[in-house]
Amino acid sequence: MTLDFIAASKLPTPFGIFAMHGFFERETGREHVALTLGDVRSGEPVLARLHSECLTGDALFSLRCDCGFQLEAALRAIADEGRGVLLYLRQEGRGIGLLNKIRAYALQDEGADTVEANIKLGFADDLRDYALCQPMLAHLGIKALKLMTNNPRKVKALQDLGIRVAQRVPLEHGLNPHNLHYLKTKAGKLGHMLGLLHQGEESKD
Ligand SMILES: Nc1nc2c(ncn2[C@@H]2O[C@H](COP(=O)(O)OP(=O)(O)OP(=O)(O)O)[C@@H](O)[C@H]2O)c(=O)[nH]1
Ligand SMILES: [Zn+2]
Secondary structure (H helix, E strand, C coil), rough: EEEEEEEEEEEEEECCCCEEEEEEEECCCCCCEEEEECCCCCCCEEEEEEEEEHHHHHHHCCCCCCCHHHHHHHHHHHHHCEEEEEEEEECHHHHCCHHHHHHHHHHHCCCCCCCHHHHHHHCCCCCCCCCCCCHHHHHCCCCCEEECCHHHHHHHHHHCCCCCCCEECCCCCCCCCHHHHHHHHHHHCCCCCCCCCHHHHHCCC
């Protein structure tokens, strides 16, 4: 995997003025982006989000998942801290791409869960590869992270790449009736650590 740094610019957002760094992955032709705020090169663990592309959730307001809510919450948290990084990784649909994700959604409309739908389409449950994070973080001078995620596979993947995860910070946002079953499947079959799924159950008891 070869990643070229292409250019950096400012990115003003409602949450703060980030620096935007663009990268090109030669083998796949994918274009990836990192947003940073503050001095991330000091060596202190950096508040970080590895966000996998979800066009439907990030840009089209989908309630089928929690991605858009997590994206906004992560940028707000970085802005509140005054320092942090968000890697926006072009791994749409856990790596199967947008059109296959729509195929998977169609199967889910018929009753399959998110993992069963991937398998019916001939894919593994999660095809993402986080190797590209290493050159992105190295370019930005970041060695250790406080990682905002509920996904233990992400933590392990980074550690296997030699990146220190000093802390895992839960990022639970956007639970709604349309994504409840999806989030339960993620917790049950993909190992996501989602405390908010149990809060409702406790209040019912
Ligand atoms: N194949 C498939 N991909 C989906 C589906 N719903 C969301 N995605 C994709 O899943 C990715 C987000 O994965 P999540 O499991 O929500 O989150 P995560 O990044 O693994 O973990 P967190 O860091 O806790 O958010 C994005 O690339 C979405 O496009 C689905 O039903 N099927
Ligand atoms: Zn999503």
